[in-house]
Amino acid sequence: MMAALILDGKALAKHRESQLKSAVEALTKAGSEVPTLATILVGGDPASATYVQMKQNACQRVGMDSVKIEMPEETSTEQLLAQIEMLNKDPKICGILLQHPVPAQIDERACFDAIAIEKDVDGVTTQGFGLMSMGELAFGSATPAGIMTLLHHYDVPLAGKHAVVVGRSPILGKPMAAMLLNANATVTVCHSRTENLAALVGQADIVIGAVGQPELIKAEWIKDGAVVVDAGYHPGGIGDIDKTGLAERVMALTPVPGGVGPMTINALISQTLESARIAAQ
Amino acid sequence: MMAALILDGKALAKHRESQLKSAVEALTKAGSEVPTLATILVGGDPASATYVQMKQNACQRVGMDSVKIEMPEETSTEQLLAQIEMLNKDPKICGILLQHPVPAQIDERACFDAIAIEKDVDGVTTQGFGLMSMGELAFGSATPAGIMTLLHHYDVPLAGKHAVVVGRSPILGKPMAAMLLNANATVTVCHSRTENLAALVGQADIVIGAVGQPELIKAEWIKDGAVVVDAGYHPGGIGDIDKTGLAERVMALTPVPGGVGPMTINALISQTLESARIAAQ
Numbered sequence: 001m002m003a004a005l006i007l008d009g010k011a012l013a014k015h016r017e018s019q020l021k022s023a024v025e026a027l028t029k030a031g032s033e034v035p036t037l038a039t040i041l042v043g044g045d046p047a048s049a050t051y052v053q054m055k056q057n058a059c060q061r062v063g064m065d066s067v068k069i070e071m072p073e074e075t076s077t078e079q080l081l082a083q084i085e086m087l088n089k090d091p092k093i094c095g096i097l098l099q100h101p102v103p104a105q106i107d108e109r110a111c112f113d114a115i116a117i118e119k120d121v122d123g124v125t126t127q128g129f130g131l132m133s134m135g136e137l138a139f140g141s142a143t144p145a146g147i148m149t150l151l152h153h154y155d156v157p158l159a160g161k162h163a164v165v166v167g168r169s170p171i172l173g174k175p176m177a178a179m180l181l182n183a184n185a186t187v188t189v190c191h192s193r194t195e196n197l198a199a200l201v202g203q204a205d206i207v208i209g210a211v212g213q214p215e216l217i218k219a220e221w222i223k224d225g226a227v228v229v230d231a232g233y234h235p236g237g238i239g240d241i242d243k244t245g246l247a248e249r250v251m252a253l254t255p256v257p258g259g260v261g262p263m264t265i266n267a268l269i270s271q272t273l274e275s276a277r278i279a280a281q
Numbered sequence: 282m283m284a285a286l287i288l289d290g291k292a293l294a295k296h297r298e299s300q301l302k303s304a305v306e307a308l309t310k311a312g313s314e315v316p317t318l319a320t321i322l323v324g325g326d327p328a329s330a331t332y333v334q335m336k337q338n339a340c341q342r343v344g345m346d347s348v349k350i351e352m353p354e355e356t357s358t359e360q361l362l363a364q365i366e367m368l369n370k371d372p373k374i375c376g377i378l379l380q381h382p383v384p385a386q387i388d389e390r391a392c393f394d395a396i397a398i399e400k401d402v403d404g405v406t407t408q409g410f411g412l413m414s415m416g417e418l419a420f421g422s423a424t425p426a427g428i429m430t431l432l433h434h435y436d437v438p439l440a441g442k443h444a445v446v447v448g449r450s451p452i453l454g455k456p457m458a459a460m461l462l463n464a465n466a467t468v469t470v471c472h473s474r475t476e477n478l479a480a481l482v483g484q485a486d487i488v489i490g491a492v493g494q495p496e497l498i499k500a501e502w503i504k505d506g507a508v509v510v511d512a513g514y515h516p517g518g519i520g521d522i523d524k525t526g527l528a529e530r531v532m533a534l535t536p537v538p539g540g541v542g543p544m545t546i547n548a549l550i551s552q553t554l555e556s557a558r559i560a561a562q
Contacts, residue, residue, distance in 0.1 A: 128411070133455060136407065174414060189462055
């Protein structure tokens with residue numbers, strides 16, 4: 001068997017950033033303001049702080065602005081809602097990222113859903129999820145949206161294929177399943193309560209690791225010739241999928257790191273530009 | 282093998298109607314107005330007219346009012362939106378049913394989504410779908426909501442079981458998949474583009490026929506001991522599932538008619554009462 005195609009999210013994101021940079025220049029030359037993303041980080045989780053910084057850096061690389069809002073660990077739901085409301089009303093802000101997760105005392109769903117739909121460039125609102133699921137225009141959740149861009153770029157066949165999504169979180173597994181269904185895949189959603197997970201994963205033409213557990217999905221479950229997408233990232237560069245020996249026998253796979261992560265950020269900034277374009281019309 | 286358990290939607294709906302009738306009496310005795318459902322029928326499709334009439338009859342049986350709005354075949358999107366807006370503002374109306382399908386010149390999605398979420402007792406808005414999918418409070422789409430009530434009533438085990446939904450329409454297949462996932466089933470969504478449909482249906486612990494094609498799903502595909510739910514209804518009392526011999530070898534099945542249909546209407550009127558209760562608080 002040939003070596004697996006590497007779905008190189010890092011390279012694709014870099015390529016797309018050069019296109020985004022030109023598009024931002026064209027937009028501002030045409031008289032629009034520089035697109036601005038507001039990021040909200042609540043509390044001091046170092047990993048979250050790193051993710052937010054990476055998103056801001058990406059904005060900078062393509063010539064967009066970003067505004068960094070940092071709120072203390074003890075922030076209340078009401079305080080966060082008030083902050084989001086201010087950003088919703090601020091005409092300079094065309095996208096709002098509320099970094100997940102927020103501290104436990106905050107009603108994350110209420111705060112996500114408070115983001116104005118036209119500024120929901122990270123695709124976290126239930127309204128956006130509903131619209132996207134029904135094939136209507138809406139920004140998709142950034143990680144699955146980035147994965148779809150990656151799969152399309154490499155012409156991975158989806159229509160009629162059996163995609164098995166392991167995980168059902170609001171911003172990853174559920175929207176991933178909806179996007180794959182919109183692309184005419186047959187979609188199975190597995191999760192912690194699934195019986196015979198190994199057998200289901202073993203049927204997949206496309207496996208999506210979206211469970212948030214290090215190497216929970218075993219290499220030996222995955223069939224030869226599958227497409228393997230790993231959306232997990234754990235300390236030490238480990239994903240949700242154990243990839244032992246897969247490179248020699250699957251059709252394609254995403255590396256960790258350098259696969260899904262860069263595409264998540266790319267989806268976020270692409271959608272921020274798209275929001276700015278819509279606002280400029 | 283024992284004979285299959287009949288999931289008797291007709292009997293369960295009748296039983297639940299007697300409970301609903303008492304609840305409506307209690308609500309009005311406590312000083313609330315009689316709950317009122319507005320039904321909108323656009324055009325002259327006889328099957329749709331029958332469905333609307335059945336829903337109005339059900340309201341009457343439980344002591345609720347209904348208001349019947351009939352609009353001509355040539356109604357425009359704007360005219361229908363204006364009608365919905367009037368009903369949204371009318372404090373006497375606690376639920377709005379827009380009978381699907383509407384004539385082709387109308388943007389059905391726009392009209393569904395114009396229904397105020399608190400009056401969306403038929404569960405057709407993208408906002409309601411998004412909230413329900415994320416486990417938040419919202420009225421579910423009536424047919425899958427009725428199916429869930431039927432499955433729960435007969436204590437059909439769902440958690441960890443493999444449910445295969447055949448069909449992915451906005452008001453049936455997609456919300457059915459989301460509700461089964463919320464009930465901790467492992468869920469596969471199949472559709473017209475699915476390769477090896479027979480093999481996938483053959484794995485199902487629970488099969489949901491939601492495809493709208495007469496007997497597209499063959500009896501021989503279905504494994505012994507499965508639970509078979511048929512949401513289809515076609516002329517001559519035929520469903521989406523060919524049931525030849527199933528009664529002798531599956532665990533449970535819904536009859537057509539008398540299975541899913543009565544539960545759909547029951548979900549609609551239950552949710553209308555629920556809307557009235559919330560408004561009365």
